[in-house]
Amino acid sequence: MRLGDVMRRLIPPGSYVLFLLFLTGIWLAISPFVMTTQPSGTHWTTSTINNVTIGAIMMVVSLFGIVGYIVFALRDLMREAQAKQTAF
Amino acid sequence: MSTTRLSLGKYICGMTASLIIFLAGGWLILAPFALGYQPYGADWTYQAVNDFAIGIPVAVVALASFVLFFYSLLGSLRAAGVLVSRPRVQQPQEAPAQSQPQASAPYQSDLDRTLATLAAALAADLNSRRQEDNNQQTIPQLPTIKRREA
Numbered sequence: 001m002r003l004g005d006v007m008r009r010l011i012p013p014g015s016y017v018l019f020l021l022f023l024t025g026i027w028l029a030i031s032p033f034v035m036t037t038q039p040s041g042t043h044w045t046t047s048t049i050n051n052v053t054i055g056a057i058m059m060v061v062s063l064f065g066i067v068g069y070i071v072f073a074l075r076d077l078m079r080e081a082q083a084k085q086t087a088f
Numbered sequence: 089m090s091t092t093r094l095s096l097g098k099y100i101c102g103m104t105a106s107l108i109i110f111l112a113g114g115w116l117i118l119a120p121f122a123l124g125y126q127p128y129g130a131d132w133t134y135q136a137v138n139d140f141a142i143g144i145p146v147a148v149v150a151l152a153s154f155v156l157f158f159y160s161l162l163g164s165l166r167a168a169g170v171l172v173s174r175p176r177v178q179q180p181q182e183a184p185a186q187s188q189p190q191a192s193a194p195y196q197s198d199l200d201r202t203l204a205t206l207a208a209a210l211a212a213d214l215n216s217r218r219q220e221d222n223n224q225q226t227i228p229q230l231p232t233i234k235r236r237e238a
Binding site for chain 1: 095097098099101102104105106108109112115116119120123124125133134135136138139142145146149150152153154156157160
């Protein structure tokens with residue numbers, strides 16, 4: 001199996017979209033500080049807490065989706081390789 | 089004999105992540121009003137605009153991601169034979185002609201080549217014998233020499 005085929009099996013189109021959502025989560029978490037809607041030195045406002053929380057959830061969940069898919073796909077590839085070896 | 093194991097974990101993993109992010113996008117749209125940092129009737133604050141502008145694309149893209157993982161799951165189920173593809177309904181007329189070549193596809197080219205060579209050699213041999221017979225019938229007075237070609 002070629003490297004391109006392996007990469008295609010490990011990273012489906014959905015994983016690229018999840019990576020885009022991961023980047024969106026980063027922006028969501030830092031946006032209150034970048035847009036200076038959160039004054040420095042004061043307690044976090046409600047919107048800041050909300051944005052940072054949702055951004056962190058998005059980052060974690062999208063990474064979980066990408067890495068989980070890769071782990072399961074790698075396990076399938078290893079099983080196939082073992083089955084081919086035992087067949088020969 | 090090796091068996092194909094159908095593993096759905098990876099698709100469920102991706103679909104779950106997409107679904108959670110879809111819900112997060114929906115919450116982002118609602119949050120300015122639910123948490124009260126965007127009063128009704130007032131001009132939209134920066135936080136509300138940002139949350140709204142991020143929430144809608146996040147929900148749409150997460151839905152697209154869910155659909156992509158779902159189609160990958162369907163493709164895997166079709167490949168494993170759990171789901172039957174739709175075009176089979178229209179295929180019965182062509183099925184007898186197509187099913188046999190598809191079943192023995194790896195052997196098709198070698199077998200075809202050998203049979204074609206054999207058929208061509210037999211046809212050439214048959215033609216040459218017929219021509220010889222015709223020549224012998226058209227000139228009966230000449231002495232004939234019987235030859236047999238191996």
